[in-house]
Amino acid sequence: MRHRLAVMVAATMTLVLVAFIVPLALVVRRVTEMQAVSRAVEEAQSLSVLVATSDPETLRLGMARANASTTHPLTVFLPDGTVVGEPAPLSPAVRLAARGESFSVATASGREIVVAVQGLPGGTAVIRSFVSDAEMTRGATRVAVLLTLVGLGLLLIGVLVADRLAVSLVRPIRQLARLSHRLAAGDLDARAPASHISEVDAVALSLHHLADRIQHLLDAEREYAADLSHRLRTPLTALRLEAASLRDPDEAARIEHQIVTLDHALTRVIENMRLGDSATDTAETSADAARVVGTRTGFWAVLADDQQRPMEVSVPPGPVPVGIGAADLAACVDALLGNVFAHTPDGTPFAVRLEAVDGGGAVLVIEDSGPGPQSDDGTRRGVSGAGSSGLGLDIARRAATASGGTLTFERGPAGGTRVTVVLGGPPT
Structure with missing residues (x-):
């Protein structure tokens, strides 16, 4: 913007x-020419009395003095053909002036002035003066150069003033840009200083109000999520009591383990809501994918057996390190397997395959033989073609992205749904 304003x-x-x-230089040139011609005409006319009243010798002396004091060569053509003064050719203008006319005419190298002097005994004498082009433009070039220098000086001053003005306009705009970047980075306490430019200050005030509104909404969202998570502890406590009353110790231990896992997840939600972005600083950054996937498939195997679903699990012995925490990876696997159970009928076979990647990372593939995807883009948050919340695949996608990987949602060879999660390796 600064450069554009200067340009x-x-x-x-x-x-x-x-x-x-x-135009001013042309006028000066024209005035200079007119003044030179006017001086030549005046000098020629001033010799008319001398030519009309003097004898030949006196005329020669007078012409010699006149030519010595002027820059224009003066010549007198007498009626008898005698030429007095500076030698000059008998031009057509002189011949025409001998008929009693006075005028000036342009030539190839200047301007010729002829003045007729009538009343002489032998006829009409002609006084000739010549003004060269150099004489007519003398001083005009210097004036044109001076005008050009003045113009360049004014142009330089104007550009400098425009640049200072542009700086005064661009600086507060750049401060607004930095403010927007800080707000986007999460610094909602950032503010822009007053610029004393009403339009820019109005934009800054709007950004300040936007930051306050975002902060208010974030605080309200965190409080609501934390409060909701805290309320869930009551039914969790009831479930823990119900599990303790089961007669089968193994079943009670399994349910108790799931209750503890859910309780840890709720505690993590509360901490994340309270701490905001700083919570990510203490989050896990790596996990053993083989152990996590093996544990979660073991949990879902009980429900698969209950619904008579053939379940194929292929997990390497491990460890298979990936760049995501165990809790986030478990949530990813649970979300994908939960979709299989929620969107396919009982008895539908499915497979879970985990493969390690050379150099770190893994590829997790979950594929079923159900009716296939009901949406073209099941990874969009809140979008589902099967009447669910549409958050499951988004959780998996965010887990893959957090590890530096990707998620692919497509129709498998058997007509069902295949989800491929590429997990990046742990940070070095």
Whole structure:
């Protein structure tokens, strides 16, 4: 913007200065020519009395003094053909002036002035003066150069003033840009200083109000999520009591383990809501994918057996390190397997395959033989073609992205749904 303002001012001033200086230089040149011709005419006319009243010798002396004091060569053509003064050719203008006319005429190298002196005994004498082009333009070139220098000086001053003005406009705009970047980075306490430019200050005030509103909404969202998570502890406590009353110790231990896992997840939600972005600083950054996937498939195997679903699990012995925490990876696997159970009928076979990647990372593939995907883009948050919340695949996608990987949602060879999660390796 600063450069554009300077260019715009320079272009505008250049047009104005050219429109002013060029005509002025032409006028000066024209005035200089007219003054030179006028002086030559006056000098020639001043010799008329001398030519009309002097004898030949006196005329020669007078012409010699006149030529010595002027820059224009003066010549007198007498009626008898005698030429007095500076030698000059008998031009057509002189012949025409001998008929009693006085005038000036342009030539290839200047301007010829002829003055007729009538009343002489032998006829009409002609006084000739010549003004060269150099004489007519003397001083005009210097004036044109001076005008050009003045114009360049004014142009430089104008550009400097425009640049200072542009800086005063650009600086607060850049401060607004930095403010927006800080707000986008999560610094909602950032503020822009007053610029004393009403329009810019209005934008800054709007950004300040936006930051306050975002902060208010974030605080309300965190409080609501934390409160909701805290309320869930009551039914969790009831479930723990129900599990303790089961007669089968193994079943009671399994349910108790799931209750503890859910309780840890709720505690993590509360901490994340309270701490905000700083919570990610203490989050796990790596996990053994083989152990996590093996544990979660073991949990879902009980429900698969209950619904008579053939379940194929292929997990390497491990460890298979990936760049995501165990809790997030478990949530990813649970979300994908939960979709299989929620969107396919009982008895539908499915497979879970985990493969290690050379150099770190893994590929997790979950594929079923159900009716296939009901949406073209099941990974969009809140979008589902099967009437669910549409958050499951988004959880898996965010887990893959957090590890530096990707998620692919497509129709498998058997017509069902295949989800491929590429997990990046742990940070070095």
